[in-house]
Amino acid sequence: MDKLTLVVVAVFFFSLGACQPLVEQDFSPIVTATCKAGYMTIKVQTNSTFLGALHAKDYRTPSCLTNGNGSSQAVLVVNLFAPVQSPEYCGVLVSNKTDERSLPIAVRIHKTLELADDKFYVITCGKAGFKNAKNETSLVALKILDMDKKRRQTKVFYSHPYIIRADISRPDGTYGIRVKSCFAFNQRNNTVQLIDDRGCPINKQVLTPFVYSEADGHADATLFSMFQFPEHQEQVHFQCDVGVCKGGCPVLNCDDDFVTRAPTDGGVVVASTSVFVLQPGDPAALAEVTEASIWNGTWPLYLAIILGLLFLLMLILNVFLCSAMSCSCSRSQIIEKEPSIIEDYDPYRSWHGTHYSSRYSLNGKGGGYRSGGSTLNSARSVSTNSDHYAIVESSRNRDRHHPPSHLGYPKH
Known part of the structure; x- marks a missing residue:
């Protein structure tokens, strides 16, 4: 019994010691x-x-x-x-x-x-890169462009031609690229090979070989007709291996059965891109075509029309403001001249006394009328308005011609 207990204790401590390093x-x-x-x-x-x-x-x-x-x-x-x-x-x-x-x-x-x-x-x-001659990291991107090579496409049309471009950032002329092992696939991992590992197209009626431009730093290939997979899934992915050649890659001749593989001493990087394939009758496709037809190539014309309308509006506004300012200036001049005109023709300017003293001097006698409502040395009564008019005319004639003082009002 003691031996069995000793064996159990020994096994326990052995197991504990073996498990301790794992913990x-x-x-x-x-x-x-x-x-x-x-x-x-x-x-x-x-x-x-x-x-x-x-x-x-x-x-x-x-x-x-x-x-x-x-x-x-x-x-x-x-x-x-x-x-x-x-x-x-x-x-x-x-x-x-x-x-x-x-x-x-x-x-x-x-x-x-x-x-x-x-x-x-x-x-x-993602985009792997390589070190160029300036010790800068150059990245490789894969793009789908229109046939004019001006606009990157994220939505393409079925059976339409496009340009596939492998672009290098920061090209320095020391390294060249060769695009190879290109294939397209969908979300279900259905794959179709486009370019083999040498850089030659599998079917020349589908895609041309990539041609590298050292001056621009990119390689282009023409996709004659955009395709889609039998499942009619909208999104299609493209992926290519891009070999980097120091000093430039040799010219590719796919007509030769024994095409030598370019030495990729600069390494191989992977580039990919994705596009949505639209049918020509889809509403999204129609909207895309309408937008492209409006703005593609005609935006300078629309910009010129907008600028012309703005110029015409500013011209009309300036003419209106100038007219308003000239009218305000004319009114101010008239207002400044009106007091002088009234002052020249004021019949009361020469009168320094009261109306009663003026009428007294016109009669020439001390017994003139004392009231504006009575007549001058006559029993007939005349209206006050006529009397006032006579006084105004007499005052004006006196100021202009200075008649003799012995002349008086005509007797009735």
Whole structure:
């Protein structure tokens, strides 16, 4: 009995000693990721069995979560182009400036619990770059342009031709590029190859080879007719591998069966873009065509018309203001002259006394009338108004002609 107890105690302490390093050991997973065909593949490698969870941060849906199965590795595949309403959406962040796509992830020790030792990472897939001769980072972008090469397209029309361009930022003339391994795919991961790994088109009736312009720093290819997948899904994605050649890539001749691959000593970067394919009869397509027909190439004419109307409006306003100012000046001059005119023709200007003394002097006698209502030396009565008029006329004649003082009013 004592031996059995001793064996049990020994096994217990041995197990405790063996488990102690696992408890104290730090949780340090190794996370790697690759991006291809619109999907991000995340791999987590641990130094022991992994029974936790690997998922997109804040998303635990089946498309965004994988649980450890007891091995030392876990893999999670995330759709980078899933729309927000889709069950495959895992919170992918898209940079409008660089078109990079990032995904915050969480690597948890336990499947359900959130512990302090859980690890968090941000995985980024997007425009890779390379160092040019000036030690600057040059990025490669893939764009869909109209046939005039003036406007980038995010919505394209089915069966219409377009230009696919691989563009280098900060070109310095030291490095050239060759576009190869191009393919198109949709959200269901249906893929069609467009350019092979040499840089030659699979079908020359669909796409031409990319031609690089050293002066402009971009390579263009013509897509003769925009296509769509049988599922009639609107969004189509394009992805290409862009090889960087120091000193320029050799001229590509796809007619030769033995095309040599360009030495990509500057590395290979991945570029991608997405467009929505519209049918010609769709309302969105009609709105797009109307907007393009209004503004594409005719905006200088509309700008000139608007400026002309504004100029005409300002001219009319100036004429109106000038007319108003001239009228106000004329009125002020008339108001200034009116007092002098009244003063010249004022019949009362020369009278220094009262009306009664004036009438007394007109008669020449001391016995003149004392009231404005009586007559001059007569028994007849005359109206006051006539009498006043006679006085005014006499005063005016006296001022102008100075008649003799012995003349009086005519006797009736």
